[in-house]
Amino acid sequence: MKISRVVSLVLLLAVVAAGTWLVLSRRGPASGGNLRVYYTKLDGTTLGTLSVSLRPRQPGESDVEHARNVALYAAVEAVAGPPSDVPAIHFPPGTRVLGVTLHGETAYVDLSSDVDAQPGGSFAENGEFKGLVYTLTGLPGVDAVGVTIAGRTVETLPGGHLELDEPLHRSDW
Amino acid sequence: MNRFTVRIGSAALALLACLAPPARADAPLAVAYGAQTIRFTHVAASPQGIAVGVEDPGFAQLLQATGSILTWKPGQRYVMVTTGVPVVVSFAIGDRRYDVGPISLEAPFAPYLVGDEAYLPLDQLLGALDLAMHRDAAGAFLVPQLTTLDVRSRGTAVTIAAHAGAPLHPRIVAQSPSAITYEFDGVGTPLAGTRAVGSGGVKSLEIVQAGTPRDPKTLVTVALEPGASVQAPRATDERDVVLAYEGSGPAAPAEMPTPVPPPPPAGSAYAPAYPGPAGNAAPGPAAAAQPVPSGPATVTGVSVTPGSDGSTVAIAVTGNAQFEWHRLRDPDNRFWIDIKGAQLNGPALDENEPDPIVSVRVRQIDPQTVRVAISLAGSKQLDVSPTASGIDISIGNEEVADAPRAGSGSIGSVVAVSESAMPITPAPLGEPGTAADASWKFGARSTYVPTNPRLIVIDPGHGGSDRGSSRNGTDEAVIALDIAKRLRDLLLAQGWQVKLTHDTDVDVYAPDDTAHQELQARVDVANDAGARLFVSIHCNAFYNAGPRGTTLYISKDIDRPLAEAIEQQTEMDGTKNDGIVKSHLYVTLHTEMPATLIETAFLSNPDDYALIVSPAWRQKIAGEIAAGIGAYAQAYPVPNQPPQ
Numbered sequence A: 001m002k003i004s005r006v007v008s009l010v011l012l013l014a015v016v017a018a019g020t021w022l023v024l025s026r027r028g029p030a031s032g033g034n035l036r037v038y039y040t041k042l043d044g045t046t047l048g049t050l051s052v053s054l055r056p057r058q059p060g061e062s063d064v065e066h067a068r069n070v071a072l073y074a075a076v077e078a079v080a081g082p083p084s085d086v087p088a089i090h091f092p093p094g095t096r097v098l099g100v101t102l103h104g105e106t107a108y109v110d111l112s113s114d115v116d117a118q119p120g121g122s123f124a125e126n127g128e129f130k131g132l133v134y135t136l137t138g139l140p141g142v143d144a145v146g147v148t149i150a151g152r153t154v155e156t157l158p159g160g161h162l163e164l165d166e167p168l169h170r171s172d173w
Numbered sequence B: 001m002n003r004f005t006v007r008i009g010s011a012a013l014a015l016l017a018c019l020a021p022p023a024r025a026d027a028p029l030a031v032a033y034g035a036q037t038i039r040f041t042h043v044a045a046s047p048q049g050i051a052v053g054v055e056d057p058g059f060a061q062l063l064q065a066t067g068s069i070l071t072w073k074p075g076q077r078y079v080m081v082t083t084g085v086p087v088v089v090s091f092a093i094g095d096r097r098y099d100v101g102p103i104s105l106e107a108p109f110a111p112y113l114v115g116d117e118a119y120l121p122l123d124q125l126l127g128a129l130d131l132a133m134h135r136d137a138a139g140a141f142l143v144p145q146l147t148t149l150d151v152r153s154r155g156t157a158v159t160i161a162a163h164a165g166a167p168l169h170p171r172i173v174a175q176s177p178s179a180i181t182y183e184f185d186g187v188g189t190p191l192a193g194t195r196a197v198g199s200g201g202v203k204s205l206e207i208v209q210a211g212t213p214r215d216p217k218t219l220v221t222v223a224l225e226p227g228a229s230v231q232a233p234r235a236t237d238e239r240d241v242v243l244a245y246e247g248s249g250p251a252a253p254a255e256m257p258t259p260v261p262p263p264p265p266a267g268s269a270y271a272p273a274y275p276g277p278a279g280n281a282a283p284g285p286a287a288a289a290q291p292v293p294s295g296p297a298t299v300t301g302v303s304v305t306p307g308s309d310g311s312t313v314a315i316a317v318t319g320n321a322q323f324e325w326h327r328l329r330d331p332d333n334r335f336w337i338d339i340k341g342a343q344l345n346g347p348a349l350d351e352n353e354p355d356p357i358v359s360v361r362v363r364q365i366d367p368q369t370v371r372v373a374i375s376l377a378g379s380k381q382l383d384v385s386p387t388a389s390g391i392d393i394s395i396g397n398e399e400v401a402d403a404p405r406a407g408s409g410s411i412g413s414v415v416a417v418s419e420s421a422m423p424i425t426p427a428p429l430g431e432p433g434t435a436a437d438a439s440w441k442f443g444a445r446s447t448y449v450p451t452n453p454r455l456i457v458i459d460p461g462h463g464g465s466d467r468g469s470s471r472n473g474t475d476e477a478v479i480a481l482d483i484a485k486r487l488r489d490l491l492l493a494q495g496w497q498v499k500l501t502h503d504t505d506v507d508v509y510a511p512d513d514t515a516h517q518e519l520q521a522r523v524d525v526a527n528d529a530g531a532r533l534f535v536s537i538h539c540n541a542f543y544n545a546g547p548r549g550t551t552l553y554i555s556k557d558i559d560r561p562l563a564e565a566i567e568q569q570t571e572m573d574g575t576k577n578d579g580i581v582k583s584h585l586y587v588t589l590h591t592e593m594p595a596t597l598i599e600t601a602f603l604s605n606p607d608d609y610a611l612i613v614s615p616a617w618r619q620k621i622a623g624e625i626a627a628g629i630g631a632y633a634q635a636y637p638v639p640n641q642p643p644q
Helices: A002-025 A063-080 A122-136 B057-066 B122-128 B434-439 B476-493 B515-529 B557-570 B586-590 B606-612 B615-635
Strands: A034-040 A047-053 A097-103 A106-111 A144-149 B002-007 B029-033 B036-040 B043-046 B049-053 B069-071 B078-082 B088-092 B095-100 B103-106 B112-114 B117-121 B131-136 B139-144 B146-154 B157-164 B171-176 B179-185 B193-199 B202-211 B216-224 B234-237 B240-246 B297-307 B310-318 B321-327 B334-340 B342-344 B349-352 B357-366 B369-376 B380-387 B390-399 B406-411 B416-420 B452-460 B497-500 B531-540 B550-554 B577-582 B595-602
Touching: A034 A063, A034 A122, A047 A122, A047 B390, A063 A097, A063 A106, A063 A122, A063 B078, A063 B088, A097 B069, A106 A122, A122 A144, A122 B531, A122 B550, A122 B595, B029 B057, B036 B057, B049 B057, B049 B122, B057 B069, B088 B117, B095 B122, B117 B122, B122 B131, B146 B193, B146 B202, B157 B202, B157 B216, B216 B240, B297 B357, B297 B369, B310 B334, B310 B357, B310 B369, B310 B380, B321 B380, B334 B390, B342 B357, B342 B369, B369 B390, B380 B406, B452 B476, B452 B515, B476 B497, B476 B531, B476 B615, B515 B531, B515 B586, B531 B586, B531 B615, B550 B557, B557 B577, B557 B595, B557 B615, B586 B595, B595 B606, B595 B615, B606 B615
Parallel strands: A106 A144, B029 B139, B297 B342, B452 B497, B452 B531, B531 B595, B550 B577
Antiparallel strands: A034 A047, A097 A106, B002 B146, B029 B036, B043 B049, B049 B117, B069 B078, B078 B088, B088 B095, B095 B103, B112 B117, B131 B139, B146 B157, B157 B240, B171 B179, B179 B216, B193 B202, B202 B216, B234 B240, B297 B310, B310 B390, B321 B334, B321 B406, B334 B369, B349 B357, B357 B369, B380 B390, B406 B416, B550 B595
């Protein structure tokens, strides 16, 4: 009699555990908060913003991984800019984020060399990087943004005006 | 702006999960994609789908063909693919959930490791790349997909942004006053169906896939309201096309209408404690007609009124008072206004409020000052207006950058207001956020003392091997040098000493030098000479012809007065005044003296171009820059030197 009670209890617990697991595993992804993506409007100075949702931190994802993944996502969104029907200063077509690393309070963004295809003048350079820097420095713990092109530190873009060989801050604008 | 996005990429959601990873299978998979064949060799097949290894040459070929990039190293849990759009597709080893940009989806099986190599679900990866894999008797093939139709309404206009995994060339195959049908050749779609729009002259969209599996076409039929106008499809990128429509009347809300704040409650947050005049509404004509008592001021009420465009905080004040307001910079979005010589008629208050406000606080911070502090839900548009019954603070829903951060005014017998980009005073003690003030942009006046106070260095932008921007055979280097020489002659006539970083069309450092060498050489000319001012002359340009105008770029605190003096002269130069822009430009950053880089006009804009190529206009703007330099020298004399 006692053995059958114990077996029944074990079975009941197993069913409850399996049910709990099933419910939890079928849950939709939780919200990970929102990211504010800045872009520079066509007046060359005013910032506009977009809000995109962030994936929540995943099980097993370390703090460092999560921060880096969020920074990568932020950089990609900033480089992509707003939808094409929103008047804005966009990076040159084809510009991609090759990677993002975090060192202390600085996020280093590696851009593809497509970014070199600037139209000339300060207008586009200034607007492109202002949006990128504002977006990344909006992340917790990020105060500055370093830029590399295809993995290499550059002083400026070719024929450019903006100094890129040291991290950029919001206060630079 | 209303928006809904039709995006299908979640067929996986319909599939039941199977947590066991597929077994490794060595059978290669050949997939035709356009003219090429992609051969996957690191392939594992299972009932849940096909997995492909990220070190597979076929995987690399797929990424290259789609302009995508893999970010992953052995040992890392996360596998990121940045698509050519670009969008980050993020997989995690052992997790069926994956992300395509902000959209979270679920695959039928989780990515897994075989040795050190990550294996990803192929169908889900293809979907993120706007591709679909099909099979027929001849084998497997990839078909680009029309995956996005992003419908937005703004006023009476509607735009539909289409995006696909291949260049889009829409053709209008049927058109009548009530409908228009576009054919997108060569792309399939997972979006088949009908969607209601109901705004901007567009009733609905019907999406149909036609053609053959290997040569599909997608038909998009837009049902129109009477009187709606249709614009020609506009390609914004090879894979993006915008379809635009204009309705005959105001746009009705689309599928996801913009949230409208609820009407204000009968009694707003502060009315019971401080029953102000005219209820809670913003003061109107009746309020304006009320007499303003003289004598010491009293804050009698603070009310918050939500509206469709934001909220208004109305501070009811009787009597005469001065006020001063400040706001901190984003992301510390706090604002406070101090009403001087005023008494608070009631207890202190703390209340939370809906967007665009977070909270409002009211305090008597010292015997003579009432403070109303507002936390904003972002860098919101904010206007302070004195009224006959007090002060109205209008907070918009729209985010703004570089908003004025301080201002002052008075209420009572004399109503006045002013605002400034600079703080008038530091935040008072006890107000959180004071530390953020340390990074405010412009602070102390210059301590630079030129060793040669009569010397101005002019830097013609670019030159030699660096032509700068160029349009219709006109090089920026040539134009900048021409204006610089004209400016030099004018300044010499005014009695200045002038040095050009280069007076012929050459590199300052050396031909084909690095940007750093070239720019530093220009900076060195000014710094080594101990010049009083540095002015760099340029022409602007953009990807399209839209932007135009004159912009003065600065980097240092001491640059702004010089730029302001020049701007006052150039603002009527015939093009638009684009103002003064602070930036991280090399030459303005590294010169020790007040400096500005003047982008005189846009070579890329037809109107500006016509000015730039006119010698008379170049002489005119040179004269205006010279006049600005003269005005600056008068206003900011060098210590122990006679005025210029």
